[in-house]
Amino acid sequence: MMTSPSPSPVSRDQHLWSLLPLAFEIGYVIAIPAVLFGFGGAFLDGKYGTSPVFVLIGFVFAFAASAYVVFHRVRSVLKKL
Secondary structure (H helix, E strand, O other): OOOOOOOOOOOOOHHEEEEEHHHHHHHHHHHHHHHHHHHHHHHHHHOOOOHHHHHHHHHHHHHHHHHHHHHHHEEEEEEHO
């Protein structure tokens, strides 16, 4: 009786390298909203003369959006493990 060869085990180094794109993705997910909402808030503060109000609101929205995306992305990766 012929059996199919078992898949070769993935080494620890290969597994760590496979997580590198996830690290970059999380970095972008945190940085891009912070920059966009931060500059958007600075623009609105300049337009309406409300010094740090819109910048702070922008960073709160950026934090919330980033936390949401990171949480769901990491959760989906952990389900695959």
